[in-house]
Amino acid sequence: GENVEQHPSTLSVQEGDSAVIKCTYSDSASNYFPWYKQELGKRPQLIIDIRSNVGEKKDQRIAVTLNKTAKHFSLHITETQPEDSAVYFCAAIGSGGSNYKLTFGKGTLLTVNP
């Protein structure tokens, strides 16, 4: 089945800096890659997603890039703000037995220091 690895597990940046979180996946047939933000005690919220036929997608300060050949995708947050502090999860939807389900990375705790 699908396996998703996420790095780093913790990331600390200064306000205004950029943050990058990377994920790799194992199923070459995976076709959908969302990113979720989870604040303490709250539900995971979808912040951006990308399909396998697109290489990059941007939404204001957030962007996701996908490299299908290398089977990795990354989240880029520019001009970070303290309210960006949260746990970020990458996920993938695979094929076959990994279809109809999100396989998540272990998460990255992002801390933005004012």
Added chain:
Amino acid sequence: KAGVTQTPRYLIKTRGQQVTLSCSPISGHRSVSWYQQTPGQGLQFLFEYFSETQRNKGNFPGRFSGRQFSNSRSEMNVSTLELGDSALYLCASSLTANYGYTFGSGTRLTVV
């Protein structure tokens, strides 16, 4: 539009008991999936239902079961509770389960 609604928000149960959790998806969403979130294991897939049919199941013991009703609402049941079942149980709904998952706020289950 209303989001994904999970009830109850919190539960405390004793080992050996059973529990039923409920999830109402976003109107029009026919796919409902369940995830267990723990600090050690992260977010793990339990099962997914679409039009009352289970299409995929995760690697959990048979004590974990679920169902979906004709109005797309779903329930999951855990029998013979163990201490290790303490977790946040999250439900997510989607139009088709191939994209666009929205999560509910979860049910925090504590087994004592």
